[in-house]
Amino acid sequence: MGESVAPIFSSRTSAGEAPAQRRPAARTPSRGEITEIVGRLSSGRTSYLLACLADVVGQGETAALVDADETFDPRSAAQAGIDLRRLLWVRCGSDRGVALRAADMLVRCPGFALVALDLGERVPRLPPTLSFRLKFAVRRTDVALLIVGRRRLTGSSAALALETSREGIEWTGPGPVPTRLARVRTRTRVLRSPGEEPGDSPPLWWTA
Amino acid sequence: MSRYACVLVEYFDAAAVERGEPALRAEPLGVVNVHNLEARLGRRGPSPSTAGSAHIVDRARASRDGAPAAKIAMIVEANAEARAHGVHPGMTEAEARARCPMLVTRPLIEEYVLSARHALLEAALAVSPRIEDGGAGLVYVDTVGLERLIGDPPAIGRRLVHQARAVGLAARVGLAASRTAARVTAARASGPVTVVPEGRERTALAGAPLATLALSPDLAETLARWGVRTLGELAALPRAGLSARLGPAGLRAHDLALGLDHDPFRPWTPPPFWEEAQGLEWEIDSLGVLAGVLETVLERLCARLASASLAADALEVRLGLASGGHHARSVALAYPVVEVKPILTLVVLDLEAHPPGAPVTRVAVSAHPIRTQPGQGGLWQPPAPAPRDLVSVLARLAALVGADNLGSPALVDSHRSDAFTMLAFSPPSEPEPFDRRPPGPSPRPEGGDHRLAVRRVRPARRVEVEAVGERPTRVDARRVLACAGPWRASGEWWDVDAWAREEWDVVLSDGALCRVARDRLTGHWYLDALYD
Numbered sequence: 001m002g003e004s005v006a007p008i009f010s011s012r013t014s015a016g017e018a019p020a021q022r023r024p025a026a027r028t029p030s031r032g033e034i035t036e037i038v039g040r041l042s043s044g045r046t047s048y049l050l051a052c053l054a055d056v057v058g059q060g061e062t063a064a065l066v067d068a069d070e071t072f073d074p075r076s077a078a079q080a081g082i083d084l085r086r087l088l089w090v091r092c093g094s095d096r097g098v099a100l101r102a103a104d105m106l107v108r109c110p111g112f113a114l115v116a117l118d119l120g121e122r123v124p125r126l127p128p129t130l131s132f133r134l135k136f137a138v139r140r141t142d143v144a145l146l147i148v149g150r151r152r153l154t155g156s157s158a159a160l161a162l163e164t165s166r167e168g169i170e171w172t173g174p175g176p177v178p179t180r181l182a183r184v185r186t187r188t189r190v191l192r193s194p195g196e197e198p199g200d201s202p203p204l205w206w207t208a
Numbered sequence: 209m210s211r212y213a214c215v216l217v218e219y220f221d222a223a224a225v226e227r228g229e230p231a232l233r234a235e236p237l238g239v240v241n242v243h244n245l246e247a248r249l250g251r252r253g254p255s256p257s258t259a260g261s262a263h264i265v266d267r268a269r270a271s272r273d274g275a276p277a278a279k280i281a282m283i284v285e286a287n288a289e290a291r292a293h294g295v296h297p298g299m300t301e302a303e304a305r306a307r308c309p310m311l312v313t314r315p316l317i318e319e320y321v322l323s324a325r326h327a328l329l330e331a332a333l334a335v336s337p338r339i340e341d342g343g344a345g346l347v348y349v350d351t352v353g354l355e356r357l358i359g360d361p362p363a364i365g366r367r368l369v370h371q372a373r374a375v376g377l378a379a380r381v382g383l384a385a386s387r388t389a390a391r392v393t394a395a396r397a398s399g400p401v402t403v404v405p406e407g408r409e410r411t412a413l414a415g416a417p418l419a420t421l422a423l424s425p426d427l428a429e430t431l432a433r434w435g436v437r438t439l440g441e442l443a444a445l446p447r448a449g450l451s452a453r454l455g456p457a458g459l460r461a462h463d464l465a466l467g468l469d470h471d472p473f474r475p476w477t478p479p480p481f482w483e484e485a486q487g488l489e490w491e492i493d494s495l496g497v498l499a500g501v502l503e504t505v506l507e508r509l510c511a512r513l514a515s516a517s518l519a520a521d522a523l524e525v526r527l528g529l530a531s532g533g534h535h536a537r538s539v540a541l542a543y544p545v546v547e548v549k550p551i552l553t554l555v556v557l558d559l560e561a562h563p564p565g566a567p568v569t570r571v572a573v574s575a576h577p578i579r580t581q582p583g584q585g586g587l588w589q590p591p592a593p594a595p596r597d598l599v600s601v602l603a604r605l606a607a608l609v610g611a612d613n614l615g616s617p618a619l620v621d622s623h624r625s626d627a628f629t630m631l632a633f634s635p636p637s638e639p640e641p642f643d644r645r646p647p648g649p650s651p652r653p654e655g656g657d658h659r660l661a662v663r664r665v666r667p668a669r670r671v672e673v674e675a676v677g678e679r680p681t682r683v684d685a686r687r688v689l690a691c692a693g694p695w696r697a698s699g700e701w702w703d704v705d706a707w708a709r710e711e712w713d714v715v716l717s718d719g720a721l722c723r724v725a726r727d728r729l730t731g732h733w734y735l736d737a738l739y740d
Contacts, residue, residue, distance in 0.1 A: 041721075044740065046661040071664050076662050077661075089616065089617050105605060111594060113591075179693060
C-alpha cells in the first residue's frame with residue numbers, strides 16, 4: 001500500500017528555487033490509492049495521464065483506461081511510449097454511469113497496476129458512499145486508480161489530488177510565421193496530499 | 209513387464225448416470241429404456257425409441273384409434289447395489305421394483321453414455337499417448353515405456369484408476385502381456401489394480417468362464433456342447449483338432465484362451481472438440497435454472513480437461529429447444545481456461561445477451577482443448593491479472609459497453625491521423641526484450657520533455673471558421689489568439705475514400721488549444737482534436 005506505481009518523472013526545477021521548496025515536477029499515482037487530476041481543457045491533464053500510463057506499461061505491467069467520451073488518441077499514446085498491447089481501452093459512449101461502473105469492475109480485478117478513468121468535461125456528482133466504495137476496492141486489490149476530469153470526483157477519498165494549468169506555448173516554423181505547435185509548458189498544483197501543504201510543482205514541458 | 213493395461217468400468221450405462229448424479233452411487237440404480245410392447249412380442253420391428261421413463265406413455269405417437277401406443281420400460285443396466293438386490297438387465301421395471309422397492313430408475317440417455325465413454329478415453333490418454341477404444345467402459349492402454357515415467361506396473365495401474373476417478377468413473381485395471389489377458393483379469397479382479405506376471409497369462413486366465421471372451425453365439429454353443437466351460441479347458445484342447453473342427457474361429461478362440469492377441473492395436477485420437485451434454489426431462493425457461501444445469505455440465509467437461517492437463521480456448525454451447533430447433537452460441541475465451549466459474553460467467557452473460565427463443569430441453573457444451581504452458585511467472589516479472597479474473601471482467605465489460613468498445617488499440621499504417629483498429633485484449637505474458645519492442649516514435653523527445661497528448665473529437669465536429677487569407681481568425685465565434693499552419697496531408701486518392709486536408713493549431717479566446725482542419729475537397733472546417 002502506498003508504494004509508488006512508477007518512477008517519478010524527470011524533475012526539472014527552476015534554477016533559482018531554494019532546495020527546501022523543491023517539489024518533484026510530477027507526481028505519480030500510488031497503488032491502493034485514488035489519485036485525481038483536474039484542470040481545464042488544454043491544461044495538460046491528458047498528457048499527464050498518458051505519461052503515467054507510459055511509466056506503468058513501460059515496466060511490463062498492465063493498465064486500463066476507461067474513456068467516458070472516447071477521446072483517447074492511440075497515436076498520442078504510442079508517441080508517449082505506451083505499449084498499446086498492455087493497455088485495455090474501454091469506450092463508454094459518453095455515458096458517465098457506464099464509465100463509473102466499468103471503472104468499478106476494473107479496480108476489483110487484481111493484477112492491473114493502474115486503472116485510469118477519464119471523465120472529460122462533464123464530471124458527475126458521486127455520492128460519498130460510492131467514493132468510499134471505490135477507495136476500499138482499490139485498497140483491497142492494490143490497484144492505482146487515476147481519475148481525470150474537469151473537477152474533482154471523489155472528495156476526501158482521494159489520497160492525492162492535482163490540478164494542472166497551462167503556462168505557455170511555443171511555436172515553431174522555418175520562417176517568421178509559425179507553422180506548427182512546438183511545445184506547451186504546464187504547472188501542477190497539489191490540491192490534496194497527505195502530510196504535504198498544497199503548493200505548486202516546477203513546470204513541465206510537453207512536446208507536440 | 210506388462211505391455212497392456214485394460215481400464216474397465218463395470219455396468220457402464222449405470223456408471224454414466226452416476227457420473228452425472230454422484231449421489232446415486234449409494235443407491236440401487238436401474239437404467240431403463242422404453243420398448244414397444246408389440247415389438248417385444250414380435251408383431252412389429254424393434255422400436256427405435258430411446259426416450260426415458262418420462263416418455264413411457266408416448267403421447268406423440270397415438271395409435272390410429274386415438275389410444276396411446278403400448279410401451280414397456282425395461283431395465284437395460286443396473287449398478288452393483290441394484291444387482292445385489294436381484295435386479296438384472298432384461299427385467300421389466302415393474303419386476304425390478306418388486307425385487308427392490310428402493311430402486312431408483314433413470315432413463316437411458318445416449319449422450320450421457322457417449323460423454324462418459326469419451327471421458328474415460330481422455331483420462332487414459334492423460335497416462336499414455338497410445339490407447340485403444342475397446343467399447344463402452346473399456347479402454348486398452350499401451351504401457352510400454354511408462355515405467356520410466358510413472359513406475360512399476362502397479363503404479364501405472366493406480367495412476368489409471370486415479371485418472372478415471374478424476375472424471376467421475378470408478379474403474380478397475382488389469383495389466384498383462386496381452387489385451388485379452390488384461391481385460392479378463394480386470395473383469396475378474398476384486399481390487400482396483402491387478403497385475404499378471406509375465407508368462408503367467410495362461411494360469412491367470414484358466415479359471416475364467418468362457419463367456420468373458422465374447423465369442424460368436426454359434427462357437428460358444430458348440431464349445432458348451434463339448435463341455436468346455438472355462439478358458440483353461442479351452443486352452444487345453446489340441447490346436448490341430450480345433451483347427452480341423454472349428455476352423456480359424458476355433459484357433460482364434462484358442463489363442464485368446466492362451467492370452468495371445470493377434471488383432472492390430474488401433475490407436476484412438478481425441479476429437480477436435482470435447483463435448484459434454486445433458487438431456488432434460490423437463491423444459492427450462494429461466495436462465496437461473498439453466499445456469500445450474502450448465503454448471504453441472506461444465507464441471508464434468510472441466511474435470512475431463514483438467515485430468516488431461518488441457519484447457520479450453522473456444523467454447524460452443526448448443527441448446528436443444530422445445531420447439532424442435534436449436535440455439536447455438538460460440539463463446540469467445542480471451543485466455544485458455546479450465547475453471548468452471550469464469551466459463552459459466554461467460555456463458556451466462558452470453559445467453560443473457562442472446563437468450564434462446566423457446567424453453568430448453570437439452571444442453572450440450574463443447575470445448576476445443578489446447579495444452580497450456582504450466583508454471584509460474586518469472587521472479588522479476590510484474591504481476592498481471594490472473595486469466596480467470598481477466599476473462600470474467602472482460603466478459604462483464606463486454607456486456608456493459610459492447611464487445612466492439614473493448615480491447616487494445618492498434619495503429620494502422622495510414623497517414624490519417626486517427627487511423628486505428630481494436631484488437632482483443634491479450635497482453636504479452638513476458639516483457640519484450642528492448643530490441644524486440646514494436647517500433648514507434650521515441651517517447652522522450654530531445655531535452656527530456658514528455659509528449660503532448662491530444663483528445664480526439666469523434667466524429668470530427670463541423671465548425672464555422674472565419675479566415676483572413678488562409679489563416680483562421682475566428683472559430684465558432686471564438687477569437688483565434690494564435691495559430692500555426694497549414695500542415696497539409698492527403699491520402700487514398702486512388703480510391704473512393706480519397707481525402708485531403710490542411711490542419712491548423714489554434715489557441716482560442718477561451719483558452720482551448722485545438723487542431724482544426726479544412727477539408728480541401730469540400731472546403732468545410734472541422735474541429736479535429738484538442739491538445740491537452
